[in-house]
Amino acid sequence: MLDKNKKILIVGLGLIGGSYAQGFRRAGFYVGAITRSQESIDYALENGLIESGTTRVTKDYVSQFDLIIFSLYPKTMLAWIEEHQHNIKSGALLTDVTGVKCSVVYEIQKMLRKDIEFIGAHPMAGREVYGVKNASADILVGANYIVTPTPANSPEAIGICESIGKILGFAKISRLTPEKHDKIIGFLSQLTHCIAITLMNCHETEHLAEYTGDSFRDLTRIARINDSMWSELFLMNKDALLGEMNLFIGQFEKIRDAVQNGDEEVLRQMMRKSTERRICFDKKSE
């Protein structure tokens, strides 16, 4: 378990970084922050999300922290660690909140000083709005949290990383390899975002609102998307995402062909399977 004397540094004070900060502060931890904008620091100080913060990366500031949580875009995180790891205290633990794992976890573990450790994690939480001003520890509560250890990680680091999930109130804390994580997230999250984007690119949709039921609204809620972050996430998970997209196309074309051929039995089989699986899913989620 993470002891309360450990000081926590959030690098990147956006929606998720700010929500983590608030959660740790509520739990009684000392939380500092480094982020690009002074405005975000000021907001977080005024609203009690952090106890200290700075826009400048200095050895004096960074070296006081025992646990560093990166809440940056993946490439920015890689560059930050490469540039600033000499400022980190020996024995510190590093973790993250990034939505892709293979392409960051192995890179970081390869370049990292031997006296500090990095372990990947992915909180399955988010909103359609951004920035620290929309942050709230409440968006983490009840969400899912995935830890992605590799053979390079110590049992102690895995324990601390899982305790982060517990402290912040996540409902289900699980472990996956980075490879398994990327495949599952490629399917559950990235593919569904691709679908929502596709739907909104099919037609001028403004005049369609008066004809919709709930289904179109549900399927396109996530079409409001941060293009710089998600294009980076898609491309950093290229192989897994392509695999899921091609699988989806294959199954979708099976329905398309059944409609084309008037093959009612194939349609009904696929519908019965989807119904049966979705019912199990509901139960699981309750």
Added chain:
Amino acid sequence: MLDKNKKILIVGLGLIGGSYAQGFRRAGFYVGAITRSQESIDYALENGLIESGTTRVTKDYVSQFDLIIFSLYPKTMLAWIEEHQHNIKSGALLTDVTGVKCSVVYEIQKMLRKDIEFIGAHPMAGREVYGVKNASADILVGANYIVTPTPANSPEAIGICESIGKILGFAKISRLTPEKHDKIIGFLSQLTHCIAITLMNCHETEHLAEYTGDSFRDLTRIARINDSMWSELFLMNKDALLGEMNLFIGQFEKIRDAVQNGDEEVLRQMMRKSTERRICFDKKSE
């Protein structure tokens, strides 16, 4: 406007038929019903959804009604009208709640006696559960309602059909040609159901629940689907649905190719377009 002396017959007392019945009863109309199961009639009588009902189609019963609303699967409705139209009172108006229009409206108008009139309508309301026991007039309130007149329809019939929407509390009542309706519904409703079914057919999903965020749950809610009804709806809207499915595949493959080629700019363009369009959509729906 529909005057309160007109007697209304619901043919097919399921989720939507029962909800219509309750709505009209609340508004003070006399509502009768014909449906296959005596149990449904008994339930509807006991719960005040109808004033009378029968499982047998007789001239005595049918000929007392001025407005007949079909809440049957499309093919069953076509067969019912063909078999029983001789029992309908001269001057009666017929309408429906079916999710496809070209393949039912023109067929019915072609075969119908000249002294009665049929006009198509589609309430954009539903639930993932079925049957009269789940019926409620409340599911109609605030939903969208589309009337699909053809050149064969009289202005009076169009007026009465639109007043049905008003009496039942629909939010937005609009008119479309059957062709326009089928294309729009092919996109907004049928395509989205195809997507949800596809997603649930890609993988054994039971173990995935612990890793999901909201997006997968949102995109697959409608994967719980009545296979006999929806396969019929898909096949009766074949051309329009195929057009929308192929359009979707084309746009989806554009994203797939951009991921494959690492083309960040195409991804970001599509994401910006989806974001911009979805924002307009939100405003429209508020």
